[in-house]
Amino acid sequence: MTQELASEGTTVLPAGARSLDDAVPLDWVATLRVPGPERDRALATLHALLERAARHQVHRMRHLLGAGDRATVDELTTAAADGALAALLAKLDTFEGRSLFTTWAYKFAILEAATEVRRRAWSGREVSLEGGERLTDPAPGPEQLVLAHDLADAVSLALDEALTEHQRRVAVALLVEQVPVDVLADRLGTTRGALYKTLHDARRRIRAHLTAAGYLPATSRTGAR
Structure with a gap:
């Protein structure tokens, strides 16, 4: 090198x-x-x-x-x-x-x-921190489309009901909008480590919510806080 x-x-x-x-x-x-x-x-x-x-x-x-x-x-x-x-x-x-x-x-x-x-x-690009986006991913077939919308609705519901406002903002920015973690840290005035911790907790809460709703097998590890 x-x-x-x-x-x-x-x-x-x-x-x-x-x-x-x-x-x-x-x-x-x-x-x-x-x-x-x-x-x-x-x-x-x-x-x-x-x-x-x-x-x-x-x-x-x-x-x-x-x-x-x-x-x-x-x-x-x-x-x-x-x-x-x-x-x-x-x-x-x-x-x-x-x-x-x-x-x-x-x-x-x-x-x-x-x-x-x-x-x-x-720089200059807007980063939405509202966290209210609907997660949809259209599929080619009618049945797959219904399932995709159903799962998207479940995930959106989990974002709204299982997460705190801060967790929702971080999850949407990092997972949906693909904002680089260091950029988001600058915008929110926090650290990369703090954002990773928030995202980790958010994922656990979402998984627990989806498991309780029957979208994930009950054997999955949840442990939401």
Whole structure:
């Protein structure tokens, strides 16, 4: 992966360095913990690495940006690298040395880049949080159509009766409208983890409701709260 990313950037390694992990500093964690010139140099080298990884990911997801130009790619790349560096430093003490430090760092850049692209792709798009949508999926045959509408009605009823208003909003946005979880977290002012927990609870309640109504076998695990 390092060779693949290297072709995306222009960062020059210090003389004699065979790879980014050979570059000064050799002990990333220790150097990044102590303020001073060495830490500043490490931050600059690390940011360049994160920017290259982020640019690679932005290019992979560029189709989501439509007519995004070079300036857009550069903007998203920089934002992702900045965010990745901040996230990495906040979790520096969690690095266990099971992989190269730079390999560990790549993950932060890739995640942040993917998040930035999704945010940009959804920028300006309306996200309905009403939760009152009717879930229908027309089928080709009359009998299948009736069954599909019947199940859709049951699911819609479960959304209305089994879920709290917040659970319903989250379930509709994530499951029906396919809103990216990080975008929804931004809109609602919450976290990805909190949304995943809400969705998990909502699914359990919906399953319990459908089981009680006879749409799912009674042996299914329900455990709604």
